[in-house]
Amino acid sequence: MLKQLSVFVENRSGSLMNVTNALLDADINIRAISSFDTPEFGILRLIVDEPEEAKAALTARGFVVRVGDVLAVELEDKKGSLNAMLKILADGNISINYIYSFVIRENQAPVMVFHTDDIEEATQLLENHDLIIVD
Structure with a gap:
């Protein structure tokens, strides 16, 4: 986390x-x-x-x-990646409080940082869909 x-x-x-x-x-x-x-x-x-x-x-x-916990998820740099991640969370009934992004320069991967009231469940859902959680 x-x-x-x-x-x-x-x-x-x-x-x-x-x-x-x-x-x-x-x-x-x-x-x-x-x-x-x-x-x-x-x-x-x-x-x-x-x-x-x-x-x-x-x-x-x-x-x-x-200081608080947030999730950071590495996404592919292609159309629909963010929407796919948001759909996983919505289907899992996970509400996002806020979201912002940055880029990991080595591989130019966009990373979405977000806060939710259930970080553990969100992490499990995203990992089950093979998304990369950034530490």
Whole structure:
């Protein structure tokens, strides 16, 4: 299972750079990033190489950080791959709370990161359909 950081940031100039600067100073590599906003603050979701160290570095700088489990599934880079994965989950009655993507550069494979309330069941369903779960 993959660990994701959720960082609460103010909606103001430089706030995202303050997060990335803290991670750079801690020698943390960002592998995926996504931002969701509301009028006053945003939620920055990150996949990093050292999640616990990243949480400590960000917390030390005053950020509110949560580390949680997400699933990351490697898909083929072809039409319909995402839809096929979503169908497996829908047929298994698995609801997705949010989703975003990144690319693994070595083989140019798209990876979909998503959160669900039943990660264990979702993992089993996807593995039963020969999908690759990324750690």
